[in-house]
Amino acid sequence: MRNSGVLGDIGYLATCKDSGRQADIYPIQDAAIAFENGRIVWVGQESNLPIELGILERFSAGGRTVIPGLVDCHTHLAFSGWRADEFRMRIEGKGYLDIAAAGGGIRKTMAQTRLASEEDLLEHCLTYAQKYLQIGVTAIECKTGYGLSLEAELKLLRVYRQLALKVPQNVVSTLLAAHIIPPDEKCNRECYIKMICEELIPFVASENLASFNDIFVEQGAYTAAEADHILSVGLTHGLIPKLHVDQLSDGGGGELAARVGAISADHLEFTTDKGIEAMSRARVTAVCLPFASLYLNQPPMKARSFLDAGVNVAVATDFNPGSAPCYDLPLAMMLACTMSRMTPAEAVKGATLMASKAIGKDHDYGSIEIGKRANFVELEVPDVEHWLYHFRSDTCSKTWIDGSVFYKKN
Numbered sequence: 219m220r221n222s223g224v225l226g227d228i229g230y231l232a233t234c235k236d237s238g239r240q241a242d243i244y245p246i247q248d249a250a251i252a253f254e255n256g257r258i259v260w261v262g263q264e265s266n267l268p269i270e271l272g273i274l275e276r277f278s279a280g281g282r283t284v285i286p287g288l289v290d291c292h293t294h295l296a297f298s299g300w301r302a303d304e305f306r307m308r309i310e311g312k313g314y315l316d317i318a319a320a321g322g323g324i325r326k327t328m329a330q331t332r333l334a335s336e337e338d339l340l341e342h343c344l345t346y347a348q349k350y351l352q353i354g355v356t357a358i359e360c361k362t363g364y365g366l367s368l369e370a371e372l373k374l375l376r377v378y379r380q381l382a383l384k385v386p387q388n389v390v391s392t393l394l395a396a397h398i399i400p401p402d403e404k405c406n407r408e409c410y411i412k413m414i415c416e417e418l419i420p421f422v423a424s425e426n427l428a429s430f431n432d433i434f435v436e437q438g439a440y441t442a443a444e445a446d447h448i449l450s451v452g453l454t455h456g457l458i459p460k461l462h463v464d465q466l467s468d469g470g471g472g473e474l475a476a477r478v479g480a481i482s483a484d485h486l487e488f489t490t491d492k493g494i495e496a497m498s499r500a501r502v503t504a505v506c507l508p509f510a511s512l513y514l515n516q517p518p519m520k521a522r523s524f525l526d527a528g529v530n531v532a533v534a535t536d537f538n539p540g541s542a543p544c545y546d547l548p549l550a551m552m553l554a555c556t557m558s559r560m561t562p563a564e565a566v567k568g569a570t571l572m573a574s575k576a577i578g579k580d581h582d583y584g585s586i587e588i589g590k591r592a593n594f595v596e597l598e599v600p601d602v603e604h605w606l607y608h609f610r611s612d613t614c615s616k617t618w619i620d621g622s623v624f625y626k627k628n
């Protein structure tokens with residue numbers, strides 16, 4: 219049978235079962251996982267492995283720690299060009315919004331991304347998908363947002379469709395046409411929003427090019443009222459709302475996310491207690507993006523307040539050339555611990571199960587449970603606490619997706 223076997227000799231297994239609190243990762247010592255046709259059929263202590271599963275091919279984790287495949291639930295993967303000059307300018311004292319107002323920021327990446335060919339953008343995405351495999355990332359959410367015209371946004375979605383066909387990871391696409399208002403003398407703010415609602419969203423939905431509709435709500439980007447409108451139009455076409463909110467100022471993002479029924483609200487550095495309560499009531503997943511807070515010198519998201527209010531907190535990279543030019547998800551998890559006060563167990567469940575919830579995939583992956591994809595990572599660490607404490611960039615020794623090994627450290 220293809221993609222079938224038993225992965226045994228697991229010293230420490232964090233199953234991250236979908237139950238209990240976020241801190242409950244339901245670890246099993248001396249564990250084994252059995253899988254058939256790429257799906258998990260049994261998990262438990264190896265000594266309890268049912269006899270009938272003994273016929274499956276055996277693989278050894280050599281006593282290593284195993285966690286569910288990591289899920290990067292927030293990236294802006296398809297972009298062209300870097301912005302190291304802005305990194306330096308911010309260190310010298312310039313603000314993110316001032317740089318943007320002077321023509322840098324998202325606009326600068328937009329100009330370069332529009333010029334890039336579909337082939338070049340795909341090549342760029344393939345490079346990073348390969349790097350993601352080497353750190354245990356088995357699913358990637360990919361946003362548009364650097365095209366900012368009908369043709370250029372569709373170009374990015376086509377790149378993601380190609381990417382999904384070429385990499386072993388599960389690729390989930392999000393339309394972020396409402397990232398900023400693109401500079402265009404012939405099409406002002408109203409005209410651009412009309413184009414998104416009347417042309418882009420219906421086409422994207424009819425061609426099944428994206429699952430989610432995201433908006434950046436901030437000064438210099440979109441207002442909450444515009445988000446309400448664009449997201450409700452998206453919903454009528456089956457695109458599920460997501461939000462970039464409260465990143466640089468309190469914009470009532472938590473309340474907005476609850477009101478529009480967003481599956482996730484991301485950033486949330488300035489979200490108030492009222493916003494957190496609203497997200498808890500509406501069961502919106504919060505996405506913590508430590509790189510963006512760190513690179514933009516913002517206060518970190520208060521993950522503890524969200525967790526204490528019963529909100530699920532995912533951890534992701536926000537990988538993009540401006541606010542978060544880093545794809546290292548385990549590093550983001552370590553920073554979620556130190557900056558946002560998540561425990562290592564919470565961060566691990568945050569970058570697996572909660573991240574899969576943020577992209578509506580928790581029925582399919584995100585934990586090591588019967589019926590889910592056989593996606594797991596073997597780590598050369600004694601347990602997850604030690605992993606994020608003694609942080610090293612080379613701890614991943616094997617990445618499994620759908621019951622096959624796609625990365626093996628030499």
Ligand code: NIG
Pocket residue numbers: 323324327434462465510536538539540541542
């Ligand atoms: O998620 N906040 C808006 N968008 C991105 C930054 C994009 C950029 O700076 O290029 C973010 O941080």
Ligand code: FE
Pocket residue numbers: 292293294462536
């Ligand atoms: Fe983002």
